[in-house]
Amino acid sequence: GEDVEQSLFLSVREGDSSVINCTYTDSSSTYLYWYKQEPGAGLQLLTYIFSNMDMKQDQRLTVLLNKKDKHLSLRIADTQTGDSAIYFCAESKNSGGYQKVTFGTGTKLQVIP
Amino acid sequence: NAGVTQTPKFQVLKTGQSMTLQCAQDMNHNSMYWYRQDPGMGLRLIYYSASEGTTDKGEVPNGYNVSRLNKREFSLRLESAAPSQTSVYFCASRPNRAENTEAFFGQGTRLTVV
Numbered sequence: 393g394e395d396v397e398q399s400l401f402l403s404v405r406e407g408d409s410s411v412i413n414c415t416y417t418d419s420s421s422t423y424l425y426w427y428k429q430e431p432g433a434g435l436q437l438l439t440y441i442f443s444n445m446d447m448k449q450d451q452r453l454t455v456l457l458n459k460k461d462k463h464l465s466l467r468i469a470d471t472q473t474g475d476s477a478i479y480f481c482a483e484s485k486n487s488g489g490y491q492k493v494t495f496g497t498g499t500k501l502q503v504i505p
Numbered sequence: 506n507a508g509v510t511q512t513p514k515f516q517v518l519k520t521g522q523s524m525t526l527q528c529a530q531d532m533n534h535n536s537m538y539w540y541r542q543d544p545g546m547g548l549r550l551i552y553y554s555a556s557e558g559t560t561d562k563g564e565v566p567n568g569y570n571v572s573r574l575n576k577r578e579f580s581l582r583l584e585s586a587a588p589s590q591t592s593v594y595f596c597a598s599r600p601n602r603a604e605n606t607e608a609f610f611g612q613g614t615r616l617t618v619v
Contacts, residue, residue, distance in 0.1 A: 394548065434509070434595055434610030435548070480547060495547035
């Protein structure tokens with residue numbers, strides 16, 4: 393199977409850290425992405441990680457990849473109300489000459505002031 | 506600073522009607538994509554165009570056709586709309602097919618088929 397799974401909902405208090413988790417099933421995935429979708433908008437790429445990396449940090453965002461367990465996480469430090477959105481993880485691999493990107497179901501992050 | 510522009514933003518169709526969703530990008534990108542987003546299912550690729558003049562099927566192409574009119578524009582057509590095609594449709598573009606290039610998404614078209 394090629395499912396990408398995420399929990400549907402996460403609620404955190406402003407100032408706390410948020411951790412959004414994702415599991416994927418395709419070990420041949422080469423890149424893994426985190427996208428953010430604000431209400432009524434398209435998806436915006438937050439960050440991506442190459443599959444041979446364990447961690448990537450970008451300001452308040454930390455991506456951890458456990459390739460053995462096929463587990464990806466996104467940590468948002470000092471979560472703000474503006475971080476409220478739906479977060480999608482996605483994996484990509486080459487498939488028949490094109491880059492196949494499979495998206496997870498999305499995790500809705502609610503930040504409580 | 507337009508990026509990827511989709512029209513219309515909202516549309517209601519009756520079963521059997523046809524319509525074309527328009528998408529244009531002003532970033533000189535080679536690759537363009539059409540996705541549909543359904544609750545609990547993430548985004549699924551309908552069709553993509555790796556470069557001007559080429560189009561290929563994605564995961565869920567049935568009931569749709571596409572046209573890569575030129576490098577800027579990639580349209581999605583529903584010839585005979587069905588309620589199962591009620592969804593939010595996103596167009597995306599990226600510079601090329603390389604996996605480490607960012608995909609830019611339009612704001613989406615919310616389509617309801619009654």
